[in-house]
Amino acid sequence: MDILLSLGQGFLVALEPMNLFWCFVGVFLGTAVGVMPGLGPAATIAMLLPLTFQMPPTSALIMLAGIYYGAKYGGSTTAILLNVPGESASVVTCLDGYQMARKGRAGAALGIAAISSFVAGTVGVIGLMLLAPPLAKMALSFSSPEYFALMVLGLAMVVLLAGESMVKALLAMLVGLWIAGMGIDLFSDTSRFTFGLSELLDGVDFVIVAIGVFALGEVLGNMERRGEGTLLPVPKGLRNLLPTMAELKACRFAFLNGSVIGFLIGVLPGAGSTIASFISYGIEKAVSKHPEKFGTGVPEGVAAPEGANNSETGGALVPLLTLGIPGSGTTAILLAAFVLWGLRPGPLMIQDNPQLFWGLVASMYVGNVMLLVLNLPLIPLFAQILKLREFVLYPVIFGISVVGVYAVSNSLFDCGLLAAFGLLGYLMQRLKFPSAPLILGLVLGDAMERALRQSLMMSQGDLSILVSRPIAAGMLIVAAVLLLMPLFRRLNSWRVKAIEENG
């Protein structure tokens, strides 16, 4: 009952004309960047974040969240029409979506993607609404050791799932911690890693690193791969975008599967929408009466991954809003946005800022409806974005990046740092170092060091405080198991190889 009352108040906030407008701007921009291959929601939010400083925090967060989930709607368009995923989570959608388009069912594929995104997006928000308050209540009992353990666990999961090499993911995270440590120490007046530069005394602003690594790194990577796909024709007219009853019937389980899997995986830090879409596609194929047809253009093959991709957003906001722990690069940027406005996501967030929390939740319901209403008729328009030339688009991204960084501090030194982090982002991409652990290390670095040092102050330097409290110990054990798992796997493969060679 309390939840419904709070949600009602949230709708009052979300339905204010100004917030409706920013919600629309967010989902529209999100869809547009989702359509553009190579420019993801993380880069867009990072670039636009400094420009939202003059907005009321609730409106700004409603818009940024709109970009986040709107991008997921847009990502399917390129996957279906061009066989190029607009973002990594849409890779699976290419398998059946593009095949449907080649068979002349592009409209139905786009329609199913939009409907599935709507259903799953709504389920994700319901999950967020139901799960966040009790989780926040539980987290109220957490103290510094539990928070430190929680951050270690979050980082461990991100590192485990970040890429092919766990060593590279760990190194990226450590570099993030190092950058976070630059500037004046939290507890003393010692300046650390400033290289004698007064510009570094306040540390490196998160926005500079996020824009450099995500936006510039992505553009430079795209510059290297100068490939052009063949855009399949987009059917005109709403009727041609609606799937048939038979197709919708075939997708019944896929809608549910995508919604539930996406939400559950979203709650886990690090797993992310890419993994969610792959798993839901796998489940859909496993339970299908005709698994052999997957990959040839079946509607379930579009509905399941697209649903999971969208439902994951609601799940990913659970740990962010209730524990203050982001699980991905994009949610890390959202966390930074909260901090910049003087808000601290965590167990007290719902209690202290009910208008913001419930307004955000309600805006996501509204945004999902907007996306469905907007997307079906506007798909042909969004597809035109794909015709936008790179030589026009990339300088615009460079320009927005500089404006975004300059808006934070009015410092040309920071613009120089932006160039440096752009190169770092490109090199990381080139050498297959994942960027999410770096961003998470950077965002959590200060909080993690503070929690660790406060814990040790509580125990007069005795490290056993981290393992003598059951919740903290449990989380640290899980983190250790996660990080050691690949080692056990490798030891086992050596063991098996040795047995085979000897036998």
Add this chain to the structure above:
Amino acid sequence: MSAASGQGLLAKGDLWAGAALAALGGFVVNEARQWEYMTAEGPGPGFFPLWYGIAMVVLSLLLIVSTLRRPRLAAGHAKTDWAGIGRALLCWAAFALSVLLLKWLGLLLSLALLTLFIAKVMYGKPLMISLATAAGNAGGFYLVFHLALGVELPVGLLGF
């Protein structure tokens, strides 16, 4: 160039990255040792960096060792796209130069020059189209960010 060389490039890159990160880790440890490790109240400013610095050195060495132990692939088909890498780095250099020029030229002129370079040199567009894109981009930024949003843009010696 073969897949082996493509993988070779990644392996070489991993070795260089490992070496650079080991050096960074060493630097972090060295710096951290100059700060207090433990104070009367609890851990000092050197406590946390010392440990992640050590972790950085260990993991970097692990990356180097695992790269050296990795079996080399037999010759295959994929090639290292040196031209692509060159394009990306050239574009970055142009961007870095435009950032350096911000102090003297301001954002609008720097951005116009960068756009001109990307359109004309990197994408081989005709001069008139490149010039029009550059002017349109700079004008658009002035209209949207300066006039409409009131965002302060870096200004140069000419006052814009």
